[in-house]
């Protein structure tokens with residue numbers, strides 16, 4: 001049996017962020033990943049300014065340029081096929097491909113000193129929460145375990161915190177359209193409301209492709225595949241057979257209590273996908289960083305069991321943003337409210353700009369909802 005200070009299960013952005021921070025401080029870290037890098041992870045690959053800040057805080061500013069394959073200066077919003085509004089001189093959005101991004105992050109964690117075990121699956125967590133079994137029959141032992149194993153987290157399940165209840169589980173579908181197959185020009189990301197229920201569609205510009213996707217709550221979209229086919233036909237006519245891929249994401253099922261004693265959940269394993277935008281990479285890295293910080297504090301106090309207590313102190317900032325976002329969902333997604341929201345957008349660039357500020361982490365949903373109410377009020381007065 002190998003003995004470490006910390007076992008991190010899963011080397012996505014959440015796991016690599018935690019492993020990097022701990023290894024850089026001299027902790028003996030095992031970073032266990034079921035796949036072998038480079039590996040795919042279905043994702044739009046959009047990195048907001050919030051993600052950029054988080055990345056730079058963890059891995060350093062000089063590592064950032066190599067992560068980005070394309071930059072955009074704003075976004076356009078649509079309701080079904082109707083253009084609503086757009087802003088094209090905002091703080092940038094960045095685009096990456098996860099096959100590259102995740103491999104880089106895992107490599108950075110390894111360079112910092114983490115022991116990266118690739119192609120190895122963690123099959124179970126021991127009852128005392130201080131050892132994991134691997135699919136090669138071996139066992140690893142540590143004072144701390146970080147569950148960074150995504151939406152179907154085994155670690156969350158082992159401590160009876162199932163990651164995403166069916167009610168708040170979304171499905172995302174995507175294809176990559178090679179630029180040579182389309183005449184459609186996409187400069188800034190395009191967001192399409194009204195195409196999936198409790199979700200949206202997107203077209204993101206990449207270096208050699210356009211990433212086209214749709215995502216929405218499973219319970220509200222029993223046949224998302226047909227909805228996606230319609231969306232694709234509207235924008236691309238008939239396309240040659242490009243393989244459509246799908247993956248689940250926790251969408252509104254974030255954990256208020258993300259772990260147990262010395263076991264901490266981060267990223268999708270803790271349900272940390274933003275309940276309106278579906279952004280997950282920034283919060284995976286942020287929670288990975290906060291978990292590392294909590295482990296340092298608990299180890300310093302000589303009380304591994306207190307890690308969750310330390311983690312919760314700063315994790316609250318994510319919970320607070322997500323609970324506001326969960327309220328905002330009721331103004332943006334259900335049918336009558338969505339029509340109202342959509343009716344405001346063409347008349348207000350300010351609302352679009354503020355929305356992008358929100359994505360960058362510069363304002364919160366409380367500020368945004370206030371602005372929305374003000375706009376709504378003035379529309380009602382004008383209508384009278």
Ligand SMILES: Cc1cc2nc3c(=O)[nH]c(=O)nc-3n(C[C@H](O)[C@H](O)[C@H](O)COP(=O)(O)OP(=O)(O)OC[C@H]3O[C@@H](n4cnc5c(N)ncnc54)[C@H](O)[C@@H]3O)c2cc1C
Pocket residue numbers: 009010011012013014015032033034035041042043044045046047120121122123148149150151153154171172173174213215247248249266267268269272273278279280281282284
């Ligand atoms: C279609 C779609 C589009 C999206 N687009 C965006 C976007 O544009 N921008 C954005 O910010 N977010 C996006 N997201 C969300 C984002 O992909 C996730 O929130 C993010 O990947 C979470 O990171 P993570 O590290 O928590 O988990 P993951 O990235 O899922 O990584 C988990 C890792 O754990 C490994 N693993 C799992 N089980 C085990 C095990 N038992 N043993 C060992 N290893 C294991 C997996 O192989 C994987 O490498 C999208 C999601 C979907 C589904």
